[in-house]
Amino acid sequence: MAAHRTAADPLEHPHLTTVGLLVETHAGFTSAAERGLGATGGLSLQWFELLLRLARTPGHRLRMSALAAQTTLSASGLTRAVDRLEAEGLVRREACPTDRRSSYAALTGEGEARLRRVLPHHLEHLVEVFDRTFDAEELATLCGLLRRLRDAVNPQAACASSDAAVEVGAGTAASAS
Amino acid sequence: MAAHRTAADPLEHPHLTTVGLLVETHAGFTSAAERGLGATGGLSLQWFELLLRLARTPGHRLRMSALAAQTTLSASGLTRAVDRLEAEGLVRREACPTDRRSSYAALTGEGEARLRRVLPHHLEHLVEVFDRTFDAEELATLCGLLRRLRDAVNPQAACASSDAAVEVGAGTAASAS
DNA sequence: TAGAGTTATTTGCACAAGCAACCATTGCGC
């Protein structure tokens, strides 16, 4: 019941509700994915994301710093995460031949197998949600708008794909973009 | 460079890139907000969200469980978070007169002041992003699509507003919705 | 009213994450 034509209360600013929608949508996807991935193949969402990034990269390996940049993890967080993945045999560290400071995180065969094992169920869920909610045109519109918003708010991600591609000298985009 | 007409590699499924966009957008907003709120008023994003939820609720108070349901926190996580907020004087616990198990988290005057102090700068950033990226019609389209997606993926959030309103017996929506 | 079953919140514990400090390596300027 805020005033109508006087300056509206900033608490009711529509942009707040828009980001609220974004956050709630993200939360919904996240919790559903966490549940589904855990039940299907014992993967946490974070492990899934890391394995997926690696699997989508030509050569199936990425420098630690590149991998950290593509996720929400800090460098130290990634170190520990890769420790755990390595202990589980899903990833292995490889020395970088040109720079002995760097190391690659490389997807193992078992890592890819685990990923591909959970993928069908995960995709099934996504198809269920998207295709039940939108027709093809709406989905394309949403993607377009989201991409522009992503580029506006997170410009690093926009060029992460090309960076990562350059990383290993291949042409195909590595990141989601 | 995946096959064109044979069954595409599930790793390249377009829905994966769509949720990737959503995640990256969310990450972008999150980190920018965290930085901005921290610099402006020493609020973490989580504190901001909690204070905002309370401020947008008629009566400026919410049951612990309702507050937990509206955020990504578990019940125990919220207990600790409210502990910290209470220690800072931004929130106080109030006993629920009708159910002695429950307690309300109520916004204090100082809490609202802190919130309103950081809000202008935060909104300024949002306006900057949204208005530079979209015209009014595109923004409305995005909101509509996002709302439907949110409802599909996180149906609890859709009715959280009415629940919360019933909570304190008022008619105005409390949640972002 | 007594008791079984549920619900709201709080604690114990283990784990994951970030920051800052640290070590090793690289590249640059002299």
Add this chain to the structure above:
DNA sequence: GCGCAATGGTTGCTTGTGCAAATAACTCTA
């Protein structure tokens, strides 16, 4: 070649988080 700043990665420490158990209070039924 040699020091020096910058870079990539890993560790110590502190904090925050969820899960499970515990506590307290409510509801329903007999």
